[in-house]
Every structure is written in C-alpha cells, then in structure tokens.
Amino acid sequence: MNETIKIRSICFLGTRVAPAFIEFDQSLSVVCGASDTGKSFLVEAIDFLLGGKELREIPELDGYDKARIAVESSEKGVWTFERSTQGGNYRIFEGNVEAATDVNGSGTIKMKHAAGKEDNISGWLLGVIDLLNKCVRKNANGDCRSLSFRDLARLIIVNEQEIIRQDSPFLTGQYISKTAEKSTLKLMLTGSDDSSIVPLDSQKQSESNDQAKAELLEQWIADVEDEITEFGVGREELEDQLEKLEKSIASNKEKLQLIQSELNELTIQRREIVRDREAIRDRKDDIADMLVRFNLLKTQYETDLHRLMAIEESGSLFVHQDRAPCSLCGAPPETQHNTEKCDGDVESVVIAAAAEMEKIKKLASDLNSTVTALHEESVRLSKDLIEIDNRFDGVEIDIKNSIAPELSDTQTTYSEFVDTRSRVISHLSVFTRLDKLLAQKDKLFGDVEEGGSDAQKVATKLSTQVLHDFSKTVERILEAWDFPDKGSVHFDEATMDFVINGKLRGNRGKGLRAITHAAATLGLLEYCKEHSLPHPGFVVLDSPLLAYYKPEGEDDTLQGTSLKQKFYKYLIEEHSDSQVIIVENEHPPESFKDQLGLTVFTKNPQHGRFGLFPPRVIQ
CATH class of the missing domain: 1.10.287.1490 (Helix Hairpins)
Structure with missing residues (x-):
C-alpha cells in the first residue's frame, strides 16, 4: 500500500449559525462522550462527503446548508471538498480552508461516478490510490463495471448499524450487489481486477425475465432493509x-x-x-x-x-x-244542700x-x-x-x-x-x-453464483493462500487485543465471514460481533499495507467496543477483560502510519490520552465541547 488518503477535518457551515468544525489526528483519533451529541452522525457525514447517499435530517442540522471535508493525499496534497447538505456536486478548494468563507474555489467536481474519469469525487479518490481504471464483475455472466469508491467505502467506514450486523463484514446482503462485493474484496486482497474476463453470450429471454424479477425482489428487499435501518435496532434486540x-x-x-x-x-x-x-x-x-x-x-x-x-x-x-250565701244560687247557708252534688x-x-x-x-x-x-x-x-x-x-x-x-x-x-x-x-x-x-428470492433464484449450468457461470474465487494469510492477519490482531475467545481463525467462503475458534463470527452476540468486525476491517487495512496493495489508508469505526457498555448477555460482555486497554495500545503502536478514527461512548484509558487525538462531547454547554454542533443560543 503506497498512496493513501487521510481525513484532516469536517466542517458544517450556515449563514446564521456558528460553524461546526472538528479536526482529526493523522494517526489515531477518538471521538467519545455523551449520547445524542452527534457522534454517529459524524460517521454518516464522513461517508456523505466522500460520495455517500443523502445526509440524514436531524434537528441540529437546521441552519447548516453546506459541509466540507478536508483530505490529505500523499500524491495530491491537501484539498477541501464542499457539498450542500442536501447533496449534489462539489466545490473544491486547494488546501484546508476549514471554516473560511472568503476563499476562492478551484473548480467543481461531480458527485456521480464515471468510469476512468477524475472529474467526480469517486474518480478523484480512486485516482489517489491507483484504483481509477479497475473493474469488478457484477454478475455470474462475467459482465463487469468500473470500480467506484462506494465499493470501498463500506469496507473502511463502518457505522453503528453495520458493525453489529450478523452478515459478512464484506457484504451488504443484497442479491444484485453480492457478486460485485465479492469481486471488490478479491481486488483488495490480490490487486487484480476483473477486466480480463470476457462476458458469456447473452442468456435466453427467460433468464432476462428472471433477472428482472430478481432485481424487483431485491428492490423490495432494499426498501424493507432501509425501513429496518430507520428503526436503529436489530431483530435480536427487538425480540x-x-x-x-x-x-x-x-x-x-x-x-x-x-x-x-x-x-x-x-x-x-x-x-x-x-x-x-x-x-x-x-x-x-x-x-x-x-x-x-x-x-x-x-x-x-x-x-x-x-x-x-x-x-x-x-x-x-x-x-x-x-259559710255564706251560695255564690251560685244565692241560697243561705242553712238552706244549702252540702251533701248533694251539683254544678257548683x-x-x-x-x-x-x-x-x-x-x-x-x-x-x-x-x-x-x-x-x-x-x-x-x-x-x-x-x-x-x-x-x-x-x-x-x-x-x-x-x-x-x-x-x-x-x-x-x-x-x-x-x-x-x-x-x-x-x-x-x-x-x-x-x-x-x-x-x-x-425466502422467495432463494426459492426462485438461489445463490447468485449457483443455479443453471456451472459451465456457463463465471465464479469469483479467492486464492486459498490469500485467504489463509488474511485470516492470520485477523487472528494476530485478536491475539494482540487478548480477545477472550481467541483461537484459530479461518475464512469461510460460503458465508464470506471468519470462523473464530470454531464459531462463526456472525453467530456471536452483537458486542463481540462489533469488536470482531473492527478486527476484520483493520485486518484488511493491514493486509493491504503488508502486501503493498491499494487501500485508502484510513478506517472509521463506530462503537467497536460496544460489548463493554451494551452487551447482549454474559457471553457477549468484555467487562473485566484487558481488551479495551490493549485495543488502544495496539492502534497507537501499529497504526502510526495509517489513520484510524474511533467513535465511542466511553473514554479511552487515561494513560493513552496524550498519545491520540481525543475529542469529548460533553452535552454540557458550560463545560468542554457540547457536541458535533454547538448549542443554539436562544435570543
């Protein structure tokens, strides 16, 4: 690996808001701190500014209408790319202009990839690392297309949803892109593309119809997967x-x-x-x-x-x-009849x-x-x-x-x-x-590399020796980190994933899937560097140490182990000549604070840096 790219800074600008600017170390950078401060959004922004899909809308982005990324190429020097937060093409500036608004641009480049041209963000980046005119096979008939930087981006920029997926770290799980993804990995591990393949004759109309059905099914699957991505949680978590x-x-x-x-x-x-x-x-x-x-x-x-x-x-x-005359009848006393009763x-x-x-x-x-x-x-x-x-x-x-x-x-x-x-x-x-x-897709079409006459298919095959060496690189990394279930590591071509100590990587808990995904991503970088193969030269990992603070269970936790200490020690010692950006909730060990670029989001407007975006001042 000779020519490389390093990310110098990210900046969001708006006319009525303070710039949101963050710099990165040339070797190891760690962004950590409180939840809901923009850490994961930072990873999405890096991908977006390097040609990715539209930027997710969040309340903090209100008022910011453009974003910049400054990259340093070992061949072309430092350049800044500016893009609207709504998407579209780029303005380019020579040098790192950071948040400056009074600088003259050096022209524009396009967002859409075009084969063999450097007038677009994909071609510009591929030109830096000597992968501009490479081709990858896109189907079992041997049809090829030009390599895009987007094919590499998912292998070097791993967000929090991708890092815990049960599927292969090298595949998206989409039917129509599986062949191209396998071919891209082969290109990275061997340096050889698929431009020498001569496509087979056109298939029958029925096969074309099957392909159309497959693409329609894949579109439905992609829509459902996008819906699932919006949930922010996986099936296991929901269950x-x-x-x-x-x-x-x-x-x-x-x-x-x-x-x-x-x-x-x-x-x-x-x-x-x-x-x-x-x-x-x-x-x-x-x-x-x-x-x-x-x-x-x-x-x-x-x-x-x-x-x-x-x-x-x-x-x-x-x-x-x-006695006196009767007061009633006037009779004298002597004539009164006292012995007889009367009204008186x-x-x-x-x-x-x-x-x-x-x-x-x-x-x-x-x-x-x-x-x-x-x-x-x-x-x-x-x-x-x-x-x-x-x-x-x-x-x-x-x-x-x-x-x-x-x-x-x-x-x-x-x-x-x-x-x-x-x-x-x-x-x-x-x-x-x-x-x-x-299930419907598998029932109708099976694996993209299978079905029909094997003689009429062009399969993507990786050298056994290459896969062995690649596996040993990942094994060495896990041993250096003192991974608790370390053991022999080999690559399973059927699943396009690693088997670690006899257990398929994707079958582990999400915390261990995250750290082993990180090992696979860094292993690809190291393998390319050791064998002088093209690689962008940087990786971005979101939440690789998830098993420390959000494990799925007792078999998924790394609490009480020394892996976190050895993880950072390894990155500092082994990746001084390549750039690694880590986004995490927890702080790195205090002993390494002076040996890496540390940015802490406090979520406290009175202390330190609030988050990716500064707090709004209520007027």
Missing part, C-alpha cells in the same frame, strides 16, 4: 425487548389488579362508612325534631300544671272559707284538678327522662360521628394520596408498555416480511 415487555406487562397487570382490588376494598369501606354516617346523621336529625316537639309538649304540660294549680288553689279557698261542687273540682296534676307530673317526668335519654343519645351519636368522620377521612386519604396515584401511575406505565409492545411487534413484522422476501 429481547418484546420478551422483556411481555414480562413487564404481565407484572404490571398483576400489580394493577392488586391495586384495583385494594381500591375496590377501600371503596366498599368508604361506602359502608358513608352509609353508617348518614344513618347517624338521620338519627340525630330525628332526635333534634323530637326534642323540638318534646319541648313544646313540656311547655304544654307546664301550662296545664299552672292552670290546674290555679283551679286547686282557688277551689281550696272556696272549701275552707266561712267545688271540692270535687279541686280533687279532680289534683288528680290531673299528678297525671301530668308523671307524664312530665317520663318526658324529662325521654328528653334526657335523647340528649345522651345525641351526645353519643356526635362522638360516633366524629369517629366515623375520622375513619372516612383516613380511607379517603388512602384512596387519594396513595392508591389512586399509584393506580394512575401503574395504568400509565401499563399503557406505555402496551403501546411500546405494539410498536415492537410492528417492527418485528417488517423483519418477517423481509424473511418472506428473502
């Missing part, structure tokens, strides 16, 4: 998430039923308390009404007693006074009045006893009412301050879990749809 959601939903359902049962019990208690309280209040009201009536009766008794007492007293006066029998009236008084006194006494009993009952009921009000308040507090909020929170959590489960199931259905499309 694991669904399993956890089902457990959480079941747990919350039980909790919800328990809380509802407690609420029902308290509601019944409150209803009984209310019923008892109303009964007491009704009884107190009845007593109050009776006391009012009894007071009236008592007053009546007192009036009657006073009247009868007057009759008794006045009658007694008549009985005991001196005063003594009988006095006796009757006295008897009536005794009767009223007895009734008044009974009334007083009843009134006293009613007062005592009312006092007792008042005490009972205070107690029952306290009981009611206690139950009401339990319902309002404890049970009801807990029930509401649990219901909200339960609803969120159910909604999330629906989304996860919907996402998993997309994977099921992809499985059906892939």
Whole structure:
C-alpha cells in the first residue's frame, strides 16, 4: 500500500449559525462522550462527503446548508471538498480552508461516478490510490463495471448499524450487489481486477425475465432493509425487548389488579362508612325534631300544671272559707244542700284538678327522662360521628394520596408498555416480511453464483493462500487485543465471514460481533499495507467496543477483560502510519490520552465541547 488518503477535518457551515468544525489526528483519533451529541452522525457525514447517499435530517442540522471535508493525499496534497447538505456536486478548494468563507474555489467536481474519469469525487479518490481504471464483475455472466469508491467505502467506514450486523463484514446482503462485493474484496486482497474476463453470450429471454424479477425482489428487499435501518435496532434486540415487555406487562397487570382490588376494598369501606354516617346523621336529625316537639309538649304540660294549680288553689279557698250565701244560687247557708252534688261542687273540682296534676307530673317526668335519654343519645351519636368522620377521612386519604396515584401511575406505565409492545411487534413484522422476501428470492433464484449450468457461470474465487494469510492477519490482531475467545481463525467462503475458534463470527452476540468486525476491517487495512496493495489508508469505526457498555448477555460482555486497554495500545503502536478514527461512548484509558487525538462531547454547554454542533443560543 503506497498512496493513501487521510481525513484532516469536517466542517458544517450556515449563514446564521456558528460553524461546526472538528479536526482529526493523522494517526489515531477518538471521538467519545455523551449520547445524542452527534457522534454517529459524524460517521454518516464522513461517508456523505466522500460520495455517500443523502445526509440524514436531524434537528441540529437546521441552519447548516453546506459541509466540507478536508483530505490529505500523499500524491495530491491537501484539498477541501464542499457539498450542500442536501447533496449534489462539489466545490473544491486547494488546501484546508476549514471554516473560511472568503476563499476562492478551484473548480467543481461531480458527485456521480464515471468510469476512468477524475472529474467526480469517486474518480478523484480512486485516482489517489491507483484504483481509477479497475473493474469488478457484477454478475455470474462475467459482465463487469468500473470500480467506484462506494465499493470501498463500506469496507473502511463502518457505522453503528453495520458493525453489529450478523452478515459478512464484506457484504451488504443484497442479491444484485453480492457478486460485485465479492469481486471488490478479491481486488483488495490480490490487486487484480476483473477486466480480463470476457462476458458469456447473452442468456435466453427467460433468464432476462428472471433477472428482472430478481432485481424487483431485491428492490423490495432494499426498501424493507432501509425501513429496518430507520428503526436503529436489530431483530435480536427487538425480540429481547418484546420478551422483556411481555414480562413487564404481565407484572404490571398483576400489580394493577392488586391495586384495583385494594381500591375496590377501600371503596366498599368508604361506602359502608358513608352509609353508617348518614344513618347517624338521620338519627340525630330525628332526635333534634323530637326534642323540638318534646319541648313544646313540656311547655304544654307546664301550662296545664299552672292552670290546674290555679283551679286547686282557688277551689281550696272556696272549701275552707266561712259559710255564706251560695255564690251560685244565692241560697243561705242553712238552706244549702252540702251533701248533694251539683254544678257548683267545688271540692270535687279541686280533687279532680289534683288528680290531673299528678297525671301530668308523671307524664312530665317520663318526658324529662325521654328528653334526657335523647340528649345522651345525641351526645353519643356526635362522638360516633366524629369517629366515623375520622375513619372516612383516613380511607379517603388512602384512596387519594396513595392508591389512586399509584393506580394512575401503574395504568400509565401499563399503557406505555402496551403501546411500546405494539410498536415492537410492528417492527418485528417488517423483519418477517423481509424473511418472506428473502425466502422467495432463494426459492426462485438461489445463490447468485449457483443455479443453471456451472459451465456457463463465471465464479469469483479467492486464492486459498490469500485467504489463509488474511485470516492470520485477523487472528494476530485478536491475539494482540487478548480477545477472550481467541483461537484459530479461518475464512469461510460460503458465508464470506471468519470462523473464530470454531464459531462463526456472525453467530456471536452483537458486542463481540462489533469488536470482531473492527478486527476484520483493520485486518484488511493491514493486509493491504503488508502486501503493498491499494487501500485508502484510513478506517472509521463506530462503537467497536460496544460489548463493554451494551452487551447482549454474559457471553457477549468484555467487562473485566484487558481488551479495551490493549485495543488502544495496539492502534497507537501499529497504526502510526495509517489513520484510524474511533467513535465511542466511553473514554479511552487515561494513560493513552496524550498519545491520540481525543475529542469529548460533553452535552454540557458550560463545560468542554457540547457536541458535533454547538448549542443554539436562544435570543
């Protein structure tokens, strides 16, 4: 590997926003820090500025209308390429213009690749590394096309979705590009392209139709894969998430039923308390009404007693006074018939009045006893009412301050879990749809290199010795990193992937897939360098140490191992003459801080660098 490319800087510009500028070390650069600060977007931006597909829209990009990348070529020096954030062609500047706006451009180059020409970004970059006029085979008939820098980009710029894929690090998994991807890897490992292949005769119309069907299926598959990419999570994560959601939903359902049962019990208690309280209040009201009536009766008794007492007293006066002519008939005393009863029998009236008084006194006494009993009952009921009000308040507090909020929170959590489960199931259905499309493609066409007469196919074959040497390079890297399951490494052509210590790389957990993908990517760089083969000379890796902070399980974790320490030590010592850009969540070991280019995104506007884009100032 002789001619190389190194990335000097990335810059985003807008008329009303502060420039977002980041520089890279010429050997090892590490960008790390808080989540949602633009680390992964930085990887996408590098790919976009080197001719990749449209840039993902994120809120932080608002206001930035163009982006620049400065690259240093060992052949052509330093150049800056400027491109609209919406895509399109490039303006070019000689030198690293960084964020300057008062510089004159040196012309334009195109975005679209054109065979053998350097007037486009792909051709310019391929020209630097002496791969401009190379060809790769694109199908089993031997038809070829010119190599594009996009064929190399996915082998050197690995985003966070690619680095954990279960498929080969060298294949996209797309039917129509599989042959070209195999041919590209062969070109990288051997330096020989497919320009010497003479295409076979045109196939029959039916085969053309099959090819059209295959391309249509592949387009559908690509659309579904793009949809899956937007999820940001893989099938295993979704299935694991669904399993956890089902457990959480079941747990919350039980909790919800328990809380509802407690609420029902308290509601019944409150209803009984209310019923008892109303009964007491009704009884107190009845007593109050009776006391009012009894007071009236008592007053009546007192009036009657006073009247009868007057009759008794006045009658007694008549009985005991001196004899005199009858005040009623005028008869003289001697002619009066005192032994006979008449309307003027005063003594009988006095006796009757006295008897009536005794009767009223007895009734008044009974009334007083009843009134006293009613007062005592009312006092007792008042005490009972205070107690029952306290009981009611206690139950009401339990319902309002404890049970009801807990029930509401649990219901909200339960609803969120159910909604999330629906989304996860919907996402998993997309994977099921992809499985059906892939099964249909395999049923109709099988492997792109198989089917039909083998004599009529042109297969991509890699030298056994080349694959052995390449595997040993990856094995050496894993040993240097002290990979926990290290062992013999060999390349399996059927899967286009490595078998490490008897286990296919893609069958490991996503954390170990990430670190072994990184080993494969760096292994390709080192193999090309050792054998003086063309290679861009740099790699960009997003989240290679995922197994440290987000493993899938106990068999996928690197916690407690020395791999992280030896990973950075190896890159510093073995890649001083090539550029490696690492994007990670966790910081590199403190002991290496002065031996690499470190950029930390803090997500704190008051401390250090906030993120890829500066925080917006609210005016």
